[in-house]
Amino acid sequence: MTxxxxxxxxxxxxxLALQGVLTLAHLDSxxxxxxxxxxxxxxxxxxxxxxxxxxxxxxHKLAQENNAEVKGADAGMAHILxxxxxxxRPLPPEPKALSPLIYVLTGVGKNAVHVxxxxxxxxxxxxALLISIWHTIxxxxxxxxxxxxxxxxxVGVNALAIVGLMSVLVGVVIAQQGAVQLRQFGAEIYSINxxxxxxxxxxxxxxxxxxxxxxxxxxxxAQIGSMNLAEEIDAMRIIGVSPMESLVLPRFIASILMMxxxxxxxxxxxxxxxxxxxxxxxDIPPTTFITRLREVIPYTDVAxxxxxxxxxxxxxxxxGCFQGTQVKGNAEQLGYCTTKAVVHSIFLVIVLDAFFxxxxxxxxxV
Amino acid sequence: MSDSDIIxxxxxxxxxxxxxxxxxxxxxxxxxxxxxxxxxxxxxKSVLMRSIIGLQQPTAGSIKVLGHEMVGKxxxxxxxxxxxxxxxxxxxxxxxxxxxxxxxxxxxxxxxxDLDETLLEQIASYxxxxxxxxxxxxxxxxxxxxxxxxxxxxxARALALxxxxxxxDEPTSGLDPVSADAIDALILGLRKMLGLTVFMIxxxxxxxxxxxxxxAVLADRKVLAVDSVENLTKLxxxxxxxxxxGPRGRAAAESFEARKTGA
Numbered sequence: 001m002t003x004x005x006x007x008x009x010x011x012x013x014x015x016l017a018l019q020g021v022l023t024l025a026h027l028d029s030x031x032x033x034x035x036x037x038x039x040x041x042x043x044x045x046x047x048x049x050x051x052x053x054x055x056x057x058x059x060h061k062l063a064q065e066n067n068a069e070v071k072g073a074d075a076g077m078a079h080i081l082x083x084x085x086x087x088x089r090p091l092p093p094e095p096k097a098l099s100p101l102i103y104v105l106t107g108v109g110k111n112a113v114h115v116x117x118x119x120x121x122x123x124x125x126x127x128a129l130l131i132s133i134w135h136t137i138x139x140x141x142x143x144x145x146x147x148x149x150x151x152x153x154x155v156g157v158n159a160l161a162i163v164g165l166m167s168v169l170v171g172v173v174i175a176q177q178g179a180v181q182l183r184q185f186g187a188e189i190y191s192i193n194x195x196x197x198x199x200x201x202x203x204x205x206x207x208x209x210x211x212x213x214x215x216x217x218x219x220x221x222a223q224i225g226s227m228n229l230a231e232e233i234d235a236m237r238i239i240g241v242s243p244m245e246s247l248v249l250p251r252f253i254a255s256i257l258m259m260x261x262x263x264x265x266x267x268x269x270x271x272x273x274x275x276x277x278x279x280x281x282x283d284i285p286p287t288t289f290i291t292r293l294r295e296v297i298p299y300t301d302v303a304x305x306x307x308x309x310x311x312x313x314x315x316x317x318x319x320g321c322f323q324g325t326q327v328k329g330n331a332e333q334l335g336y337c338t339t340k341a342v343v344h345s346i347f348l349v350i351v352l353d354a355f356f357x358x359x360x361x362x363x364x365x366v
Numbered sequence: 367m368s369d370s371d372i373i374x375x376x377x378x379x380x381x382x383x384x385x386x387x388x389x390x391x392x393x394x395x396x397x398x399x400x401x402x403x404x405x406x407x408x409x410x411k412s413v414l415m416r417s418i419i420g421l422q423q424p425t426a427g428s429i430k431v432l433g434h435e436m437v438g439k440x441x442x443x444x445x446x447x448x449x450x451x452x453x454x455x456x457x458x459x460x461x462x463x464x465x466x467x468x469x470x471x472x473x474x475x476x477x478x479x480d481l482d483e484t485l486l487e488q489i490a491s492y493x494x495x496x497x498x499x500x501x502x503x504x505x506x507x508x509x510x511x512x513x514x515x516x517x518x519x520x521x522a523r524a525l526a527l528x529x530x531x532x533x534x535d536e537p538t539s540g541l542d543p544v545s546a547d548a549i550d551a552l553i554l555g556l557r558k559m560l561g562l563t564v565f566m567i568x569x570x571x572x573x574x575x576x577x578x579x580x581x582a583v584l585a586d587r588k589v590l591a592v593d594s595v596e597n598l599t600k601l602x603x604x605x606x607x608x609x610x611x612g613p614r615g616r617a618a619a620e621s622f623e624a625r626k627t628g629a
Contacts, residue, residue, distance in 0.1 A: 024528055028480035052528035052560060053496075054489055061488070080559045087495035091487060092504060329509035330462030 014041040016062075018048045022055030039066050046072030056080040060088065118326075125322045129252065132244040147250035148257075155216045155251075156258030160265065163211050167266040170207055171195060171273025179282055188282050192292045195274030200301040201360075204267030205259075206353055209312040212259065213345040217320035220251050221341035224324025225334045233325075243325075252317040259313030260306050267305060300365040308356050312349050319345040372397050372531055372563045373418060378427035380413055387413050389587040391427070400557060400564040401592075402574050404609065405584030411567045412456065414584065415533055418565070419453055420444055432531065449477050452529035456536050458520030460508040466519045467504035470494060473526045493522045498548050514541045521549070525556070532556075534566035538573055546570060550577050571610075571618035576625070583609075595619075 007026040010017045016037065043063055045051075051059070060081060063070050073081060098106065136143050178191040224247055227233050233243050271293070278284040323341035327333050360366075373395035380388040387410035395401050405411045416422040418429055420436050429436040434447045452473075460469050470490040474481060481489075494504055497518040508516060517537060524532060537553070538546035554577050556562050568574060574581055574595050582592040585605050591598060599610040599619070609615060 024474075024478060027485065028478055053492070053525075054528055057489060057492055058485070076559070083555065083559060084492065087492040089491070089495055089501055091491055092501055330507065332463045 011037065011040070014039065015044060016040045016042070016068075017044040017046075018059070020047070021049055022051040022058070024052060024054040027054055027058060037062075040068050041066070043068050043070045044072045045070060045074075045077055048073075048077065051077055051080065053080060053084055056084045060084050064088075121326070122318075122322055125325065126318060128244055129248060129318065132242060132249055136245065136249065142245060144246060144250050147246065148253050151250050151254035152258055154219070155212065155254050156262055159212065159215055159258075159262060162215070163208055163262055163266050164269045166207060166211060167199075167204065167269035168273035168276075170203055171199060171270035171275075172277045174198060174203070174270070175274035175277040176281065179277070189284070189292070191274070191278060191282065192284070192289055193296045195278075196271060196293045196297045197301055199267045199270040199274070200297060201304045202353070202357075204270055205263035205305045205309045205312065206349070207270075208259065208263045208266045208309070209316065209349045210346055212255070212262065212313070213316045213320075213342055213349065216251075216255065217316045217345045218338050218342050220317065220320030221323040221327075221338040222334065224248075224321055225327030225337055228325060228327045229329075229331075229334065248317075248321045251321055252314060255313035255317035256310045257313075259316075260309035263305055263309035298365075300360075304356070304360050304365060308353065311352065315348050315352065316345040319348060370397055371395060372432060373565065374428075374430040375418070376428045378414075378417065378429060379425045380410065380417060380422065381425050386587060388417075388424075391584075391588050393582055393589050393592065395563060395565055398557070398561050398563055399579040400553065400566065400577050402578035402581040403565070403567045403584060404569065404574065404581060406605065409584045410587075411584055412535060415535060415565070415567060419451070419533060420447075445477075449527055450529055451531040451533060452524030452527060453533045454517070454520045454524045454535060454537055456539075458508070458516040460516060460519055460523065462508045465505050465507050466494065466499075466511075466522070467491070469508075469519065470523050470526050473523065477527060489526075493525055494519070496525065497522045497552065498545075514545050517541060518545075518549070521552075528560065530561075530563060532562055532564045532566075534564065534568070536567055536569065538568065538570040546572070553577055571615055572621065575618050575622035 005021050007018070007020040007022055009019065040062075043059060045059070056077070059070065062068065070081065175191050175195045178194040179188050182188050182190050182194075224233070224243075227247075233247075236243050236246065275286055275289045278289055279286055320341045323337040323344070326340075327337045371394040373393070375391055375393040378388050378391040378393075379386070391414065393414075403411055403414065413422060417424050418431060418436065420439060420441075424437055427437065431447055432450055434443075436447070460466070461472065464472070467487070467490045470493050471486055474486055474489060491501075491504065495501075499515060499518050499522065503511065503515060503519065508519075511519060517540065521534075521537065524534075532553075534553075538549050541549065550573050553562075553564060553566075557564065566573075566578075568578075578595065580592055581595055581598055583590045583598065583603075583606055585603075590603060590606070591601055593601075595610070598606060599615075601607075610619075
């Protein structure tokens with residue numbers, strides 16, 4: 001391994017003489033030059049000090065393509081060349097490119113099939129969840145209280161600060177926008193109706209659901225998904241621990257219990273925000289604000305919010321846990337399924353909310 | 367101890383909180399040798415390897431790899447050394463979102479961005495062939511491979527740059543005996559071809575007998591002994607005695623003797 005670290009080559013007639021060191025580092029520029037060579041019959045390696053497998057590969061390919069003879073290789077190089085020729089095998093054929101139309105059509109078809117199977121999977125998952133709920137009702141001792149309380153802390157208690165802050169700001173924005181518009185009619189006082197009723201009926205619970213979907217739905221999918229990747233779920237099944245009972249049910253119950261509490265808390269926070277704005281901008285004192293709220297908000301408004309909340313909670317938990325179980329293969333899938341968990345749960349929450357809005361007006365809770 | 371040694375470790379100390387893993391590890395790896403590292407579970411074999419390749423900052427001591435001091439090294443200068451080594455991690459650590467061919471191409475692209483695409487494809491293909499993997503593995507992903515195939519694919523990636531120094535973390539664990547022998551033969555073959563230096567953590571007694579020139583024993587927070595397996599078996603240390611003279615150790619020794627006389 002003496003000599004400089006340079007590489008060069010000479011061509012005399014049909015003889016190619018390589019000199020110096022032929023390694024991966026010299027192939028950057030070399031392979032293009034060598035491709036444009038005239039046909040050669042002999043490759044002379046007697047002045048080559050060193051070569052690695054990549055260099056040997058290039059020599060081997062060159063000899064093969066030109067049907068040339070390799071001479072002057074020392075024992076080491078001859079050995080490398082001989083070994084490398086054993087590893088030469090045809091490259092697998094490139095996959096055939098599809099025409100754009102076929103590509104789009106296959107894409108649509110595949111997606112349609114995928115959506116169909118996801119829907120079936122979700123129904124299947126929900127059924128399995130119902131069965132495990134029934135089992136737990138029959139054997140209440142199997143309920144994992146510690147896990148439920150732990151999940152309640154992460155879904156509910158740990159979300160208090162962010163949900164509270166968000167709701168206060170939403171309340172402020174509604175009161176402020178309402179005041180600006182209603183002032184044109186001299187009806188600023190109706191800002192109170194606006195803030196109070198919309199918070200109880202819609203925004204308190206809806207914004208909370210979106211926040212919980214983002215915070216906890218994604219966490220459910222990621223936790224269960226990474227356990228799935230690490231074969232932890234399989235291990236549980238083999239030991240005889242039902243993943244439904246130990247992982248999904250606690251998250252499901254915790255979400256159902258915490259959503260109404262968080263939703264009510266968010267509603268009150270929004271009203272406090274609205275009240276502060278009314279007080280500071282519209283000069284409506286808090287006592288007047290509260291008296292007016294009690295006059296204009298029917299108890300059904302409170303019921304509307306509190307009925308929706310646990311259903312949204314259930315939805316978020318099911319969507320999150322289901323996506324977690326769908327993670328297969330690699331880290332990219334984990335991210336993909338976590339995103340899907342959030343997107344699906346927010347979408348379903350809003351669809352269901354629209355349904356509830358119509359439903360409650362129909363039964364006269366307006 | 368000589369300056370031409372590829373890896374020189376002096377007074378290495380590693381600790382995690384109050385738990386001391388290494389206390390005064392001295393070890394030299396000579397050019398062109400295959401050094402096996404053995405030690406009980408939790409003696410810090412992997413930690414030692416991670417310290418050498420710069421993934422773990424030791425508490426004290428000095429580690430020189432190919433003449434470069436690794437302790438306190440600037441990550442930016444790491445490339446100078448890291449293009450000369452290949453590492454096979456215990457779980458292979460293949461990039462899960464790339465297929466095997468692309469995995470092998472990653473180091474090639476990183477250090478030699480001007481290589482033309484056909485040559486890159488060919489290099490990846492013969493590296494995969496070198497590790498005895500079938501051709502169709504190239505387009506598969508990590509999650510579609512068996513444990514043994516992952517090992518070999520990881521080895522193919524470690525070999526991508528034709529390294530001078532190869533680190534192997536349990537290269538034959540989880541492999542069937544035929545594949546394990548094939549990996550041993552491959553490592554020997556590569557050494558013969560390229561004058562490779564190999565640092566390998568292994569518990570495979572057959573590998574220790576058949577391919578390791580020297581074996582370092584890690585116990586009691588330091589390297590107890592570095593010597594050929596034959597000489598190690600004669601040492602009077604309870605753990606070493608149990609390791610090499612247990613039923614498995616004796617079986618490996620017998621099969622090694624049989625091979626030697628048969629050959």
